[in-house]
Amino acid sequence: MKRMEQKNFKKLILSGVLFVGLIAITFYLLFRKQNLGDLFQTLKLxxxxxxxIGVGCMFIYMCLDALNIKRILHILHQDISYFNCLRYTFSGFFFSSVTPSASGGQPMQIYYMFKDHIEISHSSLALLLNFASFQLVTITVAIISFLSEYRFLGDIGRTLKILLMIGVGVNSFLLVIVLMGIFSKTWSLKIVDFVLSLLQKLKVKQIEYLRQLAYDQIKKYQEGAVYIKTHQTRMGSVLLTTFFQVMAMHSVTYCVYRAFGLSDFSYLKVLSLQAILYIAVSAIPLPGAVGVSEGGFVMLFATLFPKMLIDSAMLLSRGISFYLFVAISGLVVLLGHLLIAKQNKKKEGLTS
Known part of the structure; x- marks a missing residue:
């Protein structure tokens, strides 16, 4: 276990270095021709x-995510405090932000839940359902936004349109895979067998052990899916909560828009463009979609913000919705690890 933790720690360090490097390159490319003094002077105004209010929107986003995790775990007969669910949310945000394709978020959440005596089958199912709810809402909102703003988006450029199509396609594919994994035993087994056959061709050992492990996990997923089917009203409330969660996240850009004293465009227009931007960059396999999110913001919102304000607006928007909460969630993770270390020392003291 300790060896695995050391390996994960090394991966996290490498991801962190990549994350910081991407931020440095992004800000150099975006601001190399800018007068940084003027930029920060604008931010002071x-x-x-x-x-x-924008920061509050992000806190609402995090709190609603924790609420959904608690609800789903409760459906699966896992009694866990809301405080712990908040800890899972912040740790998920941090590790998703600093790892490519957000690959580190869910494994670390499962790890923390395991530390709180929640079975892996229950924690992974809860997170998959939460993920499916989030995917369904973000994809739906982005498609509706694109259709409603199609004429306005005529001049945004081919690159962003291609990114949008890729984003919707990839996220829809992931959603289908997750739902099949939870609710369709036949398709789940087919997917597992297909993946294992590929691994066998790559000379991976212990294929039968992995097969049995996967089959056992699918069986537990199916058992969990029965709970979900018998609690459809609660799952409906999870979807509704996710909708408000996504609205809160997308509202940050409107708060930034108003912070600069602008009011020509409506809340719905700003929110729609942000919904489109989010889904367009979400499929890019970079930590926190760093680089493409900043560049996409400048490209997409250039018609809403005056040219002299667009860079400052991007900096403030990403600062609130991403960088600030990476820092806050990183602090929560650090405090969590210190707490776990303290508890382990107490246990060692009792046993010695």
Missing amino acids: VNLMWVF
Whole structure:
């Protein structure tokens, strides 16, 4: 276990270095021709009330995510405190942000849940259902936004349109795979057999052991799916909560828009463009979609923000919705590890 933790720690360090490197390259490319003094001077003029509302929107986003995790775990007869669910949410946000394709988020959440005596089959099912709910809402909102703003988006450029199609396609594919994994035993077994046949061709050992492990996990998923089918009303409330969660996240850009004293465009228009941007960059396999998110913001919102404000607006928007909460969630993760270390020392003291 310790060897695995050391290996994961090394991977995290490498991901962190990549993350910091991407941020440095992104900001160099975006601001190399800018007067940074003027940029920060512009940021000093923003309406702080709207900035704090934007930060509040992100806190609402995190709190609603924790609420959904608690609800789903409760359906699976796992009694866990809301405080712990908040910890899972913040740790998921942090590790998703600093690892490519957000690959580190769910494994670390499962790890923390395991530490709290939640079975892996239950924690992984809860997170998959939460993920499916989030995917369904973000894809639906993005498609509706694109259709409603199609004329307005006529001049955004071919690159962003291609990214949008890729984003919708990849996220829809992931959603279908997750739902099949939870609710369709036949398709789940077919997918497992296909993946294992590929691994066998790559000379991977212990194929039968992996097969049995996967089959046992699928069996537990199916058992969990029975609970879900008998609690459809609660799952409906999870979807509704996810909708408000996504609205809160996308509202940050509107708060930034108002913080600069702008009001020509409506809340729905700004929110729609942000929904499109989010799904367009979400399929890019970079930590936190760093680089493409910043570049996409400048490209997509250039018609809403005056040219002299667009870079400052991007900096403030990403600062609130991403960088600030990477820092906050990183602090939560650090405090969590210190707490776990303290508890382990107490246990060692009792046994010695």
